[in-house]
Amino acid sequence: MDPDRDDAARLRRSDTDGLAGLMQRHQDRLFRYLLRLTGDEAMAEDVFQQTWLQVAERISRYDAARPFAPWLFRVARNLALDQLRRIRPERLDEADEPVAPAGTGDDPFARAVALERSSRLLDAVGMLAPLDREVLSLRFEAELELKQLAQTLGVPVPTAKARLYRALARLRERLLTRAPAGEWR
Amino acid sequence: MSAHVTELLSLAAAGALDAQEQAQVAAHLGECEACAGEAAAWRRVAAGLGQLSAARPSRAVVARTVEAVEALLAERAERAWNRAALGFLVAFAWTLALLSWVVIDLVAGGLALRLDRPVGEAAAWYAAYLVAGWLAAGVAAAFVGRRAQQEGRIA
Numbered sequence: 001m002d003p004d005r006d007d008a009a010r011l012r013r014s015d016t017d018g019l020a021g022l023m024q025r026h027q028d029r030l031f032r033y034l035l036r037l038t039g040d041e042a043m044a045e046d047v048f049q050q051t052w053l054q055v056a057e058r059i060s061r062y063d064a065a066r067p068f069a070p071w072l073f074r075v076a077r078n079l080a081l082d083q084l085r086r087i088r089p090e091r092l093d094e095a096d097e098p099v100a101p102a103g104t105g106d107d108p109f110a111r112a113v114a115l116e117r118s119s120r121l122l123d124a125v126g127m128l129a130p131l132d133r134e135v136l137s138l139r140f141e142a143e144l145e146l147k148q149l150a151q152t153l154g155v156p157v158p159t160a161k162a163r164l165y166r167a168l169a170r171l172r173e174r175l176l177t178r179a180p181a182g183e184w185r
Numbered sequence: 186m187s188a189h190v191t192e193l194l195s196l197a198a199a200g201a202l203d204a205q206e207q208a209q210v211a212a213h214l215g216e217c218e219a220c221a222g223e224a225a226a227w228r229r230v231a232a233g234l235g236q237l238s239a240a241r242p243s244r245a246v247v248a249r250t251v252e253a254v255e256a257l258l259a260e261r262a263e264r265a266w267n268r269a270a271l272g273f274l275v276a277f278a279w280t281l282a283l284l285s286w287v288v289i290d291l292v293a294g295g296l297a298l299r300l301d302r303p304v305g306e307a308a309a310w311y312a313a314y315l316v317a318g319w320l321a322a323g324v325a326a327a328f329v330g331r332r333a334q335q336e337g338r339i340a
Contacts, residue, residue, distance in 0.1 A: 014258045014261060014262050016251075016254075016255055016258060019251070019254055019255075019258075020251075023247070023250075023251070027241075027242055027247065028241050028242070031240060031241060031242040032238050032240050032241075035238065035240055036238075045242065045243075045246045048242055048246060048250065049246065049249060049250045049253060052250050052253075052254050053250075053253055053254055053257060056254045056257055056258060057257065121230070121233045121234070121237060122237055122238070125234070125237065136234055139199055139201070139234075140199070140231060140234035140235045140237070141234070141235065141237065141238065143235070145200075146200075146201045161196065161201055164196065164199055164201055165195060165196055165201075168195035168196070168199065168227075168230075169195065171230070172195070175230070
């Protein structure tokens, strides 16, 4: 049996044990996703709380034949994007353009990555547009499969795949930009 | 040598390729050192992305969230109970009213016959009693509802 479905059924009956089970399994990755998408801890905490409230309120709309995680992340996504649009309506798909690449070589990307430290990776991810950060977080931090990722984004699987590809390509640009030129040679 | 698969390497590290694309990548990596190096770099990026953050919601945030959801569930349960109770009371009141009509009609009819009074007068009094009772109940319900609404707004 799927524990998420059991707990969702409990929550539908207003049983708080259902909520406890769902939160225990999903709260950490949900919070990381919100942190990555919003880039702001206070906003992530606020949306985190709103998300679970909305889950409790709308649990009767959850289709138990489908996995719970994409539905949960979709609820969180809608709330987070609403907040982000209020603050910066034009910037969800935009990031600062990278400066010129720091150097060239036979395989600069491989060298940049080899030298990469997690803080640099974090910085590079932080420079991406919110919607690029989002798709990377859903795939790598929340560990959603491509199909679940598509369900969360509310798009067909090929579109989700294209967004993932685009986010990774932009991350590559940022990593190349941030690798110190001297370390490349 | 097969064609380079550079475009597929990032998605390969992300585990987002279909079976055919995966086979294409695997076949090419065996014979191309450049693509194999790039693929290894992407695998490191993918692993790094998975371990980027160990952030967790604070205990205070989790506790606040649980408290808010529990309050919502309690309110929802109370609303459902109130609806059920109200439905029962309305049904009970109607049953009582209809039953009392039969009883009063019998008693009043018997009395009217004994006292030689017209039966319609008793019926008129009964109708007036019913209307007054329902009006009083309606006014009381409106007062109680308004007060509950005000208390909810203040809370």
